[in-house]
């Protein structure tokens with residue numbers, strides 16, 4: 457069976473915030489029959505059991521929303537106990553959770569810490585930047601609420617990534633955002649471009665252009681490369697290094713096919729991608745179908761194959777092996793077909809050109825370090841780390857790259 461991971465929406469698109477640029481809030485329209493969407497115990501158990509009956513090098517559960525912490529700590533306690541119940545001896549289980557952090561209290565933080573959940577907290581920069589679009593249902597700023605949740609994580613020594621959505625609020629302020637995150641002691645960053653269109657394919661006011669994305673990434677790189685390559689992890693940059701060193705993709709956007717994971721909605725409905733949760737692409741429901749059937753669904757296969765139907769210009773592009781035509785979401789907007797050139801292409805090229813030498817040097821360093829460590833392990837076998845089953849953030853990645861799990865793909869070779 458093919459490897460796959462899960463992106464689960466236990467509270468569907470429900471959220472306690474109402475961020476202006478959120479693309480998922482409107483997905484509530486898919487399930488208008490209920491105002492409050494919560495995954496039932498039956499769906500949760502079926503989900504965990506059926507997934508853990510498949511053969512995977514790492515059982516990868518990604519909890520997302522909307523806001524997954526609306527489910528409360530009790531839900532995640534059930535998750536962990538079901539994973540223990542259905543996990544075979546020696547199985548590796550990874551839980552990731554993407555959150556706005558505003559509802560995290562000590563009980564939740566303690567649980568996430570104890571079970572090594574990989575947390576991603578959305579924070580777009582200092583208050584005057586963050587609060588521009590990230591507001592609650594009453595229209596009030598959310599920055600202080602986020603910091604309160606992050607304090608609970610810190611008190612309980614839970615590591616987390618900061619996820620920065622790059623929108624018109626911060627795209628011209630890369631250095632300010634980067635310095636702010638470092639000043640706060642946040643060393644794991646993820647930068648995501650906000651690229652949203654109306655139905656006619658016009659860019660929405662808060663979204664960014666390809667040129668802006670390229671300039672932003674170059675500015676972040678220029679802050680990071682001279683001094684922080686060993687202390688600050690930037691997901692996008694780590695993925696480039698993984699690609700250069702191991703020739704594998706640890707993010708779907710850099711791959712050749714979009715059959716990489718499944719989205720599981722609160723009621724067990726399955727879709728192929730977070731950005732394509734829509735009726736025509738509903739693959740089935742986990743209460744009625746097996747993962748084998750879902751994997752072989754013609755709709756899923758056809759969806760996945762679109763990724764490599766890229767533009768003719770991509771064929772001749774020197775960055776094709778790194779970019780693979782970019783994410784479908786940036787190609788099929790406004791009724792365009794998959795062979796439409798990525799909306800971000802111009803910026804991606806600027807970024808790849810600007811950073812090529814630096815990434816090549818870093819890739820060389822990693823390869824050399826790995827060789828040295830292998831040599832040392834042969835000399836002293838007692839130093840070889842043993843995978844204890846559950847992969848912690850700081851444990852060596854099971855793929856054997858020599859990188860920490862949190863900085864690598866989490867896959868077993």
Ligand code: SF4
Pocket residue numbers: 708709710713714715716728729730731763782783784785
């Ligand atoms: S459409 Fe984009 S986000 Fe979705 S699976 Fe493909 S590359 Fe990934």
Ligand code: SF4
Pocket residue numbers: 766769770773774775776779780781782797798801802804805
């Ligand atoms: S940089 Fe542009 S042309 Fe090159 S592969 Fe990516 S999308 Fe295609």
